[in-house]
Amino acid sequence: MKYVLSFTVNGQPVETLAEPTASLLDILRDQLDVTSPKRGCESGDCGACTVVVDGRAVPSCLTTALTVAGSEVTTVEGLMGDGQLHPLQREFYERCAAQCGFCTSGMLMAAKALLDRNPSPTRAEIALAMSGNLCRCGAYVQVMEAIEAVAGRKCEVKAEDTRERE
Amino acid sequence: MPTAEYFAPTELRDALRLLAERGNQITILAGGTDLVPQFNCRELRPHALLYIGKLGLNYIIAKNGGLAVGSATSLEEIATNRLVFERAPVLAQAAAEMGNPTIRNVATIGGNLATASRAADMPPPLLALDAELSLVSERGERVIPIGEFFKRAHKTVRLADELLTEIRIPSVKGQTAFVRHGRRKVFSCCVASVAVRVVMDGGKCADARIVAGSMASTPVRCLGAEGILQGKHLTSELAVEAAAQAVGECKPIDDDRATAWYRRRVIKVLIERAINRASDL
Numbered sequence: 001m002k003y004v005l006s007f008t009v010n011g012q013p014v015e016t017l018a019e020p021t022a023s024l025l026d027i028l029r030d031q032l033d034v035t036s037p038k039r040g041c042e043s044g045d046c047g048a049c050t051v052v053v054d055g056r057a058v059p060s061c062l063t064t065a066l067t068v069a070g071s072e073v074t075t076v077e078g079l080m081g082d083g084q085l086h087p088l089q090r091e092f093y094e095r096c097a098a099q100c101g102f103c104t105s106g107m108l109m110a111a112k113a114l115l116d117r118n119p120s121p122t123r124a125e126i127a128l129a130m131s132g133n134l135c136r137c138g139a140y141v142q143v144m145e146a147i148e149a150v151a152g153r154k155c156e157v158k159a160e161d162t163r164e165r166e
Numbered sequence: 167m168p169t170a171e172y173f174a175p176t177e178l179r180d181a182l183r184l185l186a187e188r189g190n191q192i193t194i195l196a197g198g199t200d201l202v203p204q205f206n207c208r209e210l211r212p213h214a215l216l217y218i219g220k221l222g223l224n225y226i227i228a229k230n231g232g233l234a235v236g237s238a239t240s241l242e243e244i245a246t247n248r249l250v251f252e253r254a255p256v257l258a259q260a261a262a263e264m265g266n267p268t269i270r271n272v273a274t275i276g277g278n279l280a281t282a283s284r285a286a287d288m289p290p291p292l293l294a295l296d297a298e299l300s301l302v303s304e305r306g307e308r309v310i311p312i313g314e315f316f317k318r319a320h321k322t323v324r325l326a327d328e329l330l331t332e333i334r335i336p337s338v339k340g341q342t343a344f345v346r347h348g349r350r351k352v353f354s355c356c357v358a359s360v361a362v363r364v365v366m367d368g369g370k371c372a373d374a375r376i377v378a379g380s381m382a383s384t385p386v387r388c389l390g391a392e393g394i395l396q397g398k399h400l401t402s403e404l405a406v407e408a409a410a411q412a413v414g415e416c417k418p419i420d421d422d423r424a425t426a427w428y429r430r431r432v433i434k435v436l437i438e439r440a441i442n443r444a445s446d447l
Binding site for chain 1: 170195198199201205207214242265268269272
């Protein structure tokens with residue numbers, strides 16, 4: 001049986017039908033055409049499907065869609081405002097923090113949830129918050145640098161490296 | 167494809183009515199971190215889901231010098247709550263080492279217990295703290311020591327019409343430690359874990375709890391090892407002796423995370439470390 005599901009996606013109220021066993025990822029990608037959350041492992045191991053629900057980063061593949069009724073869900077599609085990239089998106093782009101890019105949506109949302117709650121995290125706090133997001137290409141160093149840059153805690157040695165390359 | 171029914175009551179009495187009428191057909195859903203992967207790969211096709219996240223079971227309150235924790239409380243809440251830090255630090259530590267922050271935002275303490283996975287992270291600290299569980303049904307409330315809850319892997323004494331609503335942690339004496347080993351530092355399923363509590367009196371160990379996780383189909387309270395500590399001055403030699411005894415009380419299996427052979431060797435070291443840490447050796 002399908003049930004009516006009403007919630008907010010990136011500020012827009014939506015109403016759709018969902019099977020009780022459907023995950024939030026299923027509904028976002030297959031019914032609402034919100035495709036930034038990626039279908040990776042479907043078991044909570046990779047983090048590619050991470051979205052923000054009511055301010056908290058969660059794996060959308062492990063979240064039953066019907067349980068987010070009434071909640072506010074944010075994905076990468078909701079990061080841009082007025083056609084401008086979100087600071088995290090800009091830093092990820094400028095520092096080549098995405099290689100193949102499959103993990104990037106999840107990385108961005110985990111980072112956003114962290115910075116919204118804790119605007120100046122330590123390196124250890126960033127590493128912990130990002131520990132559920134795997135990057136097969138191994139862009140972890142650039143990911144950390146991008147988040148640190150947005151948090152206003154530029155890693156000086158790495159910043160010099162970047163300048164030399166330029 | 168067969169489809170499931172879905173219920174998300176906001177009143178406990180409605181949830182209990184449903185369980186009384188159709189308990190055998192109902193799969194209880196809390197955070198879903200264990201169930202949803204089984205839905206995703208079609209391993210589990212439930213008749214009906216009862217979602218308990220809207221029943222007001224998300225709370226941590228001070229009670230009789232200890233704590234009462236609602237079963238739908240997230241592990242992130244437990245890992246970061248001041249009351250838990252003060253009154254049950256071993257539980258906060260175990261919660262903080264489970265999964266990763268995004269999983270902890272969703273996973274609940276009640277789900278971690280009721281799923282009764284061998285590798286569950288909440289049972290060892292809760293056994294070490296002599297916690298009790300409240301199982302509620304239309305017939306009334308049944309309070310049991312957590313040590314009596316687990317029957318075997320994925321099987322508990324919860325009856326079909328009962329709901330695990332609250333975890334009660336009494337005010338207990340002593341110092342505690344939790345040591346866990348996984349294949350990564352964070353975000354890995356447990357290979358072996360141990361929670362220890364030692365109560366010192368006049369330089370001697372008056373009482374002890376040594377509880378091993380992932381070392382049998384249910385959490386193992388190592389009574390023989392506890393007996394070795396009781397009434398003695400704690401030394402690192404005694405910790406080695408107790409750990410060796412504890413290994414004999416465990417019945418680990420081979421699985422995709424580790425072999426039984428490896429688990430026996432690891433748990434011995436973990437137990438030594440936990441005893442040393444709890445007793446400041």
